[in-house]
Amino acid sequence: MEQQSAVAALAALAHDARLGIFRLLVVAGNEGLGAGMIAERMEIPKATLSFHLKELNHAGLIESTRDGRSITYSMRPEGIRSLLEFLTRDCCQGRPELCALPTTDCCQ
Amino acid sequence: MEQQSAVAALAALAHDARLGIFRLLVVAGNEGLGAGMIAERMEIPKATLSFHLKELNHAGLIESTRDGRSITYSMRPEGIRSLLEFLTRDCCQGRPELCALPTTDCCQ
DNA sequence: TCCATATTTCCAGTATTATCGAATTATTGC
DNA sequence: GCAATAATTCGATAATACTGGAAATATGGA
Numbered sequence: 427m428e429q430q431s432a433v434a435a436l437a438a439l440a441h442d443a444r445l446g447i448f449r450l451l452v453v454a455g456n457e458g459l460g461a462g463m464i465a466e467r468m469e470i471p472k473a474t475l476s477f478h479l480k481e482l483n484h485a486g487l488i489e490s491t492r493d494g495r496s497i498t499y500s501m502r503p504e505g506i507r508s509l510l511e512f513l514t515r516d517c518c519q520g521r522p523e524l525c526a527l528p529t530t531d532c533c534q
Numbered sequence: 535m536e537q538q539s540a541v542a543a544l545a546a547l548a549h550d551a552r553l554g555i556f557r558l559l560v561v562a563g564n565e566g567l568g569a570g571m572i573a574e575r576m577e578i579p580k581a582t583l584s585f586h587l588k589e590l591n592h593a594g595l596i597e598s599t600r601d602g603r604s605i606t607y608s609m610r611p612e613g614i615r616s617l618l619e620f621l622t623r624d625c626c627q628g629r630p631e632l633c634a635l636p637t638t639d640c641c642q
Numbered sequence: 643t644c645c646a647t648a649t650t651t652c653c654a655g656t657a658t659t660a661t662c663g664a665a666t667t668a669t670t671g672c
Numbered sequence: 673g674c675a676a677t678a679a680t681t682c683g684a685t686a687a688t689a690c691t692g693g694a695a696a697t698a699t700g701g702a
């Protein structure tokens with residue numbers, strides 16, 4: 427991942443509502459969630475939600491599929507993974523000890 | 535790390551100049567770098583640099599120590615580590631497979 | 643003390659981002 | 673085609689962030 431894409435992804439997550447939406451979609455998993463349901467759970471107006479969803483989408487962190495009348499959003503694993511890779515790689519340059527992240531603990 | 539702190543850290547890194555500064559400090563390691571040297575390497579005016587350094591500092595990603603006439607900045611390992619932990623933990627909720635980050639590859 | 647150096651703070655101008663009601667587009671069922 | 677439902681785009685306003693020259697602050701040495 428290039429620095430430019432990393433900045434875009436970081437900016438997309440650097441907002442309370444958007445980070446909340448993203449976390450909601452992580453929990454939702456492959457099923458994803460309809461835009462209406464997200465608006466309801468997050469308690470934000472639909473126009474505002476659309477704005478934030480577009481940001482996350484442009485940054486490659488989520489994706490959407492039309493599902494009849496509604497549109498289902500779900501996280502895009504590759505998006506967050508490449509951001510984490512970028513940050514971790516950066517972190518390692520010259521200071522390998524910083525890479526000792528509890529990724530394994532986290533997954534057991 | 536709370537969501538609020540995560541948003542602050544993400545926002546701090548979500549800027550081309552600041553991400554560049556942070557990466558510079560990661561490479562610089564424990565020695566750190568003087569503000570003047572950072573300004574020179576990044577080719578940005580000192581007033582602008584101060585602004586960005588303050589942002590990174592407030593987010594807990596870097597720290598400073600006065601060193602005679604100059605001020606030395608260095609990365610704050612705990613800052614980036616706790617951000618990565620937050621993101622990784624989030625990522626694991628319901629989807630453990632996403633945690634398979636190349637942290638070990640990265641460090642060998 | 644006075645000067646030179648290093649950096650920050652002030653401040654005003656500019657630019658970008660966020661908010662959300664109203665209008666618009668897309669889809670389904672009758 | 674028409675009405676109902678779901679979501680997006682438009683557009684105007686508000687809020688926040690960025691930029692950098694000029695002034696202020698801190699330090700060390702003569």
